[in-house]
Amino acid sequence: xxxxxxxxxxxxxxxxxxxxxxxxxxxxxxxxxxxxxxxxxxxxxxxxxxxxxxxxxxxxxxxxxxxxxxxxxxxxxxxxxxxxxxxxxxxxxxxxxxxxxxxxxxxx
Numbered sequence: 066x067x068x069x070x071x072x073x074x075x076x077x078x079x080x081x082x083x084x085x086x087x088x089x090x091x092x093x094x095x096x097x098x099x100x101x102x103x104x105x106x107x108x109x110x111x112x113x114x115x116x117x118x119x120x121x122x123x124x125x126x127x128x129x130x131x132x133x134x135x136x137x138x139x140x141x142x143x144x145x146x147x148x149x150x151x152x153x154x155x156x157x158x159x160x161x162x163x164x165x166x167x168x169x170x171x172x173x
Contacts, residue, residue: 072163074160084150088111094142095132111123
């Protein structure tokens with residue numbers, strides 16, 4: 066049971082880091098195509114916040130910058146990052162479900 070507990074925590078941590086990386090890529094690409102100054106800084110601000118305040122700040126700031134048309138390659142990169150972010154969210158939920166199952170099984 067301890068192995069399942071460690072495995073579930075590992076899945077949660079790895080998928081959380083992977084989600085953060087994909088969010089970083091999405092914000093950086095979006096900020097670059099909106100013409101915002103320092104897209105990497107906006108990416109860091111959006112990812113580093115613990116409760117999502119950086120992402121909310123970015124979403125409020127980006128309203129002032131209309132997005133230009135993306136190239137086909139960058140559009141595919143953007144779509145792939147979104148798919149990977151969804152996949153990491155599903156993996157996180159599966160890890161949480163496995164963690165809760167393990168905890169409930171250990172308590173009984």
